[in-house]
Amino acid sequence: MLGRTANGAFWMARYLERAENTARLIEAGFRMALTRDAAMAHAEWRSVIATLGQTSGFEAAYGPDYAGERVWNFLLRDKSNPGSVLAQIEGARTNARGVRTALTREVWEAINEAWMVLKDALARPVREPALGQVLAAIRRQATQVRGALDGTMLRNENYNFTRLGTFIERGDSTARILDVKYYVLLPSLAWVGSSLDNVQWESVLRAVSGERAYRWLNAGVMDPKGIAEFLLLDRRFPRSLHFCVDKLRSNLAGLAHQYGHEASVHELLRGLGTRFHETSIEMVFEGGLHEFIQDFIACNQQVAQAIERDYRFYK
Known part of the structure; x- marks a missing residue:
């Protein structure tokens, strides 16, 4: 191709x-x-x-x-x-x-x-x-x-490249929406845990069309930690970071099967996928939510650049 x-x-x-x-x-x-x-x-x-x-x-x-x-x-x-x-x-x-x-x-x-x-x-x-x-x-x-x-x-390389574009962009968007929560949305840290804080978390869910899915899974309870876990690590929600990483891996696996070999991006994404599989929400908060998201955004960008490089987009 x-x-x-x-x-x-x-x-x-x-x-x-x-x-x-x-x-x-x-x-x-x-x-x-x-x-x-x-x-x-x-x-x-x-x-x-x-x-x-x-x-x-x-x-x-x-x-x-x-x-x-x-x-x-x-x-x-x-x-x-x-x-x-x-x-x-x-x-x-x-x-x-x-x-x-x-x-x-x-x-x-x-x-x-x-x-x-x-x-x-x-x-x-x-x-x-x-x-x-x-x-x-x-x-x-x-x-x-x-x-x-x-x-x-057809589920061929054309389809796989469109899906890669979709989930690179979607993962970046969800990460940025979640990251801006504590750094821009709240007037000050004094609001954390307040009714305004809860409404802001609800707005984050609305931005990714995840409010109803989250309420179904959590009996309607708006818990900031639970919402962060849902948007970061829930593999069932199609706009979570973990879901996006899984889809990137599966579509890259499709390309490897079609071309008969893997490229450097496969190894890069394997490391990112392993990190998600081995991470709990407690580990995320212990290391810092902002730091986890910023690391994901950087890795996601590296994956996008590696896809362009490995598959010679401009040749």
Whole structure:
């Protein structure tokens, strides 16, 4: 398989996942901001920008004024923001078009439809009454593409590279959402364990669509330690870090089987997988939640770079 084809499939999936994750964060921020006074609402929106790593870009364009409508339009459609949802969807379509012959008709049509629908939805500034519909459209279009991929693609290298892109991006997103919890979301450490703290944890679950699953598993009890364990180590939840690592390992195993050999990334990911299998939530908190997450983010990035290097994406 040509490296540029692998690159196109990988980045098509990353851009799609990134667009959906951005929409999820905006929705969680909007829910939280509705229940806060103006100052705290601005702090919520600042946390959304910080989670996405776009603080410098936003403040360069708008300064420190984190008004909700300004934030969500910056993240959804602002032409000065290369990380906007509109830019991500366009990037996904461009990559899909470049590897058109490696995709099924259904996948290409789903991606092209997503681009057309969202380009129209984001052609004008999004006002508050329309925000919910726009965010729902982003999630719906991403789900349709994912359904087309799962339902029509051969389980070959094309499929494996798209899945690798999806779970690299998803793991990074979940880790950043969880990490920003104690460093940006809470006004001060004095709030830890308070009713506000519990609501903030609930917002983290909402951002990854994990609230209902967590409540099913924990009889509705909102426990910060339990939520951290759920998002880090639960292998059943499709947005947990452990789930993402397991999927990366299985799709890389598929590539090794198809190509008849392993690459350096397999050994790198084996070490990361072993770490998750041998780690308990008590060990995570003993060593520091922030430190564990930062280590994962760095390792996840190393895995992404190793995939690009080992499979010669730009050859």
